[in-house]
Amino acid sequence: MPELIQLENVGVIYNVHGHAPKQVLQGLNLTIQPGEFVAVCGQTGCGKSTMLRLILGAERPSSGRVLIEGCERPRPDRHRGYVPQKYSLFPDKTVLDNITFGPETEEFGLIGRLRPGFRRRREELREKAFGYLRQMGLQQSDAHKYPDQLSGGMQQRVAIAQALIMRPAILLMDEAFSALDPGTRADMQRLVRTLWQETGTTFLFVTHNIPEAVYLGSRIVVLGKDSPESSSRVLVDMEVPESARTASGYPNREELERLTRVIEDAALGGRLELEMAEFGG
Amino acid sequence: MLFRIDAKPNRLTAWTLSWFLFASGIALYFYTSNKRHIENPEDKVIPNLTQLSQGVTDAFLKPDTEEAAPEGLENASLPKKFLTSMLWTDTVASAKRFAWSMLLLIPAVVLGLHMGMFPVFGQFFLRFILFFDKIIALSVLPILFIAFGIDELAKIMLIVIGVTPTIILDTFNLTKSVPSEQVVKGFTLGAQDFGVAYSIVLKQILPRVLNSIRLNLKSIMLFLFAGEMIASQDGLAFRIALLRRHMGMNVIIPYVLWVALLLFLVDLTMRVTNRKLHPWFREA
Numbered sequence: 050m051p052e053l054i055q056l057e058n059v060g061v062i063y064n065v066h067g068h069a070p071k072q073v074l075q076g077l078n079l080t081i082q083p084g085e086f087v088a089v090c091g092q093t094g095c096g097k098s099t100m101l102r103l104i105l106g107a108e109r110p111s112s113g114r115v116l117i118e119g120c121e122r123p124r125p126d127r128h129r130g131y132v133p134q135k136y137s138l139f140p141d142k143t144v145l146d147n148i149t150f151g152p153e154t155e156e157f158g159l160i161g162r163l164r165p166g167f168r169r170r171r172e173e174l175r176e177k178a179f180g181y182l183r184q185m186g187l188q189q190s191d192a193h194k195y196p197d198q199l200s201g202g203m204q205q206r207v208a209i210a211q212a213l214i215m216r217p218a219i220l221l222m223d224e225a226f227s228a229l230d231p232g233t234r235a236d237m238q239r240l241v242r243t244l245w246q247e248t249g250t251t252f253l254f255v256t257h258n259i260p261e262a263v264y265l266g267s268r269i270v271v272l273g274k275d276s277p278e279s280s281s282r283v284l285v286d287m288e289v290p291e292s293a294r295t296a297s298g299y300p301n302r303e304e305l306e307r308l309t310r311v312i313e314d315a316a317l318g319g320r321l322e323l324e325m326a327e328f329g330g
Numbered sequence: 331m332l333f334r335i336d337a338k339p340n341r342l343t344a345w346t347l348s349w350f351l352f353a354s355g356i357a358l359y360f361y362t363s364n365k366r367h368i369e370n371p372e373d374k375v376i377p378n379l380t381q382l383s384q385g386v387t388d389a390f391l392k393p394d395t396e397e398a399a400p401e402g403l404e405n406a407s408l409p410k411k412f413l414t415s416m417l418w419t420d421t422v423a424s425a426k427r428f429a430w431s432m433l434l435l436i437p438a439v440v441l442g443l444h445m446g447m448f449p450v451f452g453q454f455f456l457r458f459i460l461f462f463d464k465i466i467a468l469s470v471l472p473i474l475f476i477a478f479g480i481d482e483l484a485k486i487m488l489i490v491i492g493v494t495p496t497i498i499l500d501t502f503n504l505t506k507s508v509p510s511e512q513v514v515k516g517f518t519l520g521a522q523d524f525g526v527a528y529s530i531v532l533k534q535i536l537p538r539v540l541n542s543i544r545l546n547l548k549s550i551m552l553f554l555f556a557g558e559m560i561a562s563q564d565g566l567a568f569r570i571a572l573l574r575r576h577m578g579m580n581v582i583i584p585y586v587l588w589v590a591l592l593l594f595l596v597d598l599t600m601r602v603t604n605r606k607l608h609p610w611f612r613e614a
Contacts (some may be wrong), residue, residue: 107514125517136509141533141610150529155520159528195610215519 051119054081059113075280088266130212137208181210202233385580446505467492485557
């Protein structure tokens with residue numbers, strides 16, 4: 050049985066107009082198993098989002114291979130859900146239409162909507178979408194609003210519903226909560242953890258916030274550079290055992306100290322403690 | 331008050347300010363007309379109210395020629411007289427050309443969308459369209475008349491050459507401005523290339539494309555008028571050019587105002603339609 054995601058010696062080089070080519074990632078190796086919640090963190094510009102886009106199929110590696118279930122899949126597809134930080138919803142569609150867009154498109158395509166069974170099937174999909182809305186903690190009255198009538202947190206809830214209704218094997222979230230206020234962000238983190246536990250979907254969550262990564266991830270991957278001139282690689286790759294978590298969802302004190310020590314030693318030189326305090330843990 | 335950026339004129343002031351230049355223009359016109367008519371009662375350059383009324387009656391209620399008048403027109407109702415009038419027949423002739431030109435903008439929008447969505451398509455057309463956009467349409471008018479004759483096709487081609495490159499490039503740029511996240515998202519939701527192009531990108535840019543067409547209405551009319559003035563047997567611009575030879579200012583002025591009114595109505599209709607079709611769209 051092949052791994053769900055496998056990055057083999059992946060390198061990415063960007064050609065910058067008028068400058069020397071910039072190597073963002075080099076020799077990146079990573080394997081992700083089904084059902085894991087991998088939180089990828091690291092400083093700005095270390096290539097976290099690039100790695101996510103490689104797995105998504107929105108970008109191709111300059112060297113190495115990215116395998117999804119043992120195959121190279123160089124284009125995004127319905128098996129890999131995506132929740133970006135911005136532009137996560139279609140602005141021209143209501144909440145309900147955003148959620149049903151995927152299943153409708155998959156079943157009926159561009160012109161299949163003219164088929165006789167479409168209206169009946171659409172009603173069924175709408176019912177299903179209402180179920181997802183409730184699961185995301187949204188009201189039925191929100192269903193007919195346009196994205197710009199929703200708060201940032203509500204938009205991201207709809208975006209998650211929109212992705213999950215497709216039942217993807219992997220859900221990729223790129224700094225999905227970065228623009229949210231701390232309270233909403235905490236709510237969203239709880240929601241995502243619950244969804245992960247309930248659905249068993251593999252999550253890959255990119256964040257520059259270490260407490261968020263520690264809270265969410267069953268595994269934490271830290272990307273970083275050995276020196277300012279070098280390209281990024283995996284500096285830390287460690288499991289966070291569920292048994293070590295307290296009722297609040299955070300790892301217990303010993304586990305937290307271990308995680309802190311590993312990340313500090315390997316990569317971030319003392320920044321974790323500060324951010325953890327900010328997070329209120 | 332005048333140069334305060336936080337000024338908030340009340341309703342009456344705002345109304346007065348917005349109509350002041352209209353009122354001033356009308357007053358200045360009749361003052362000048364009156365002055366010229368004192369010097370020369372037969373003056374035709376700036377017709378007075380009586381001459382204008384006669385011109386409006388001729389344009390709105392009388393046919394182009396005596397031969398064109400159907401029998402019993404003198405006793406016909408006002409709507410019937412209007413529908414056989416010179417102004418109405420000219421309006422219909424120009425409107426047909428205008429409608430054809432608008433229809434030909436649909437392929438332009440499709441081309442711009444495809445250029446923006448599909449890089450191979452974009453590479454193939456972009457440089458050529460950029461070059462074409464720099465050609466002054468009126469400068470190729472003689473070539474058009476030679477190539478397409480002086481019939482309808484040449485006039486429509488003039489509009490096409492004059493306006494379509496702008497619409498194609500506008501649509502192309504609007505397509506490119508759609509965030510890549512939206513395109514990727516479309517694929518992750520099971521859409522294929524054409525699904526992403528038409529169900530996601532086109533729907534998002536359509537209100538802006540319609541705005542772009544709306545802003546180009548004047549250019550469309552400009553090219554339409556140029557074609558009609560040079561080679562036509564009917565149409566609003568043909569009539570204006572014809573009456574210019576006879577100094578028929580009392581008909582030209584109502585014609586010009588009629589054209590402005592029509593253009594205003596088309597613009598208003600497009601704006602209202604755009605708002606109704608795209609309730610989510612907020613104009614910047």
